[in-house]
Amino acid sequence: MKDVVGSPGTWSSLILRFGQCAFAGASIGVMASALGFSSYTAFCYLIASMGLQALWSFGLACLDVYSLKTKRDLHNPVLVSLFVVGDWVTAVLSFAAACSSAGVIVLFERDVHFCRMYPQFPCSRYELSIVLAFITWSFIGTSSLVMFSLLASL
Amino acid sequence: MKDVVGSPGTWSSLILRFGQCAFAGASIGVMASALGFSSYTAFCYLIASMGLQALWSFGLACLDVYSLKTKRDLHNPVLVSLFVVGDWVTAVLSFAAACSSAGVIVLFERDVHFCRMYPQFPCSRYELSIVLAFITWSFIGTSSLVMFSLLASL
Numbered sequence: 001m002k003d004v005v006g007s008p009g010t011w012s013s014l015i016l017r018f019g020q021c022a023f024a025g026a027s028i029g030v031m032a033s034a035l036g037f038s039s040y041t042a043f044c045y046l047i048a049s050m051g052l053q054a055l056w057s058f059g060l061a062c063l064d065v066y067s068l069k070t071k072r073d074l075h076n077p078v079l080v081s082l083f084v085v086g087d088w089v090t091a092v093l094s095f096a097a098a099c100s101s102a103g104v105i106v107l108f109e110r111d112v113h114f115c116r117m118y119p120q121f122p123c124s125r126y127e128l129s130i131v132l133a134f135i136t137w138s139f140i141g142t143s144s145l146v147m148f149s150l151l152a153s154l
Numbered sequence: 155m156k157d158v159v160g161s162p163g164t165w166s167s168l169i170l171r172f173g174q175c176a177f178a179g180a181s182i183g184v185m186a187s188a189l190g191f192s193s194y195t196a197f198c199y200l201i202a203s204m205g206l207q208a209l210w211s212f213g214l215a216c217l218d219v220y221s222l223k224t225k226r227d228l229h230n231p232v233l234v235s236l237f238v239v240g241d242w243v244t245a246v247l248s249f250a251a252a253c254s255s256a257g258v259i260v261l262f263e264r265d266v267h268f269c270r271m272y273p274q275f276p277c278s279r280y281e282l283s284i285v286l287a288f289i290t291w292s293f294i295g296t297s298s299l300v301m302f303s304l305l306a307s308l
């Protein structure tokens with residue numbers, strides 16, 4: 001199980017963590033550049049959640065780099081348990097943030113036709129930010145599942 | 155692992171499945187009784203998702219009853235894999251539905267103060283339905299985690 005894709009201290013894990021950081025950062029950047037996002041709780045929550053995700057993933061990416069450089073093994077039960085809890089908490093928060101923002105943008109786009117009525121309303125930026133958040137979640141979801149099966153096999 | 159809480163073919167699993175059916179049904183009932191829910195995509199999606207959840211959980215509850223009556227063992231890898239996939243898909247869909255509806259109700263309540271401005275708008279019913287959906291998700295989430303660890307141990 002130690003050489004499974006996404007297992008801590010491997011190149012695949014480092015790439016996954018880097019992807020999580022990059023997409024979470026991009027999601028924050030796009031949302032923060034959209035005018036008036038701060039008027040909507042869901043969009044503010046998306047930024048907060050993606051910020052937490054980026055911080056967590058950056059920390060684990062650093063740990064992966066350290067493990068790859070020093071060849072130290074990160075597969076002890078205490079460390080893997082910590083990774084599992086952190087990954088699951090951030091994954092659930094990221095998914096909740098992406099879904100609640102998606103609920104709001106679908107309301108604007110399809111239910112009240114806000115985007116069509118007010119072309120200056122930056123709907124496409126909100127949408128892009130939410131898509132990036134879903135991509136981040138797919139990466140953190142993969143990490144969470146790998147960690148959980150790793151913990152079950154230890 | 156076969157006697158773990160929530161493992162298929164046990165009383166605890168039957169209670170969990172019954173809880174999922176009951177709360178999903180209650181969530182649908184409360185939402186369907188709230189005037190104007192059909193104007194909002196997120197609320198319609200909540201009903202569809204809770205309907206799927208109730209159907210899936212009812213099917214597995216019947217299987218649990220059958221297993222308890224005939225003492226047949228349900229712990230073979232093919233069946234458990236099927237339960238894992240079904241549980242995870244319905245859990246993710248239920249959570250997405252609950253979160254997107256929560257995003258919309260927070261918008262109505264806190265961002266545009268729709269609930270305060272129009273007291274006839276059935277905000278409290280929408281909220282109750284969403285809370286019931288989250289309770290349903292907590293039950294299906296528990297089942298999913300049990301199934302996943304069961305599959306990893308088979």
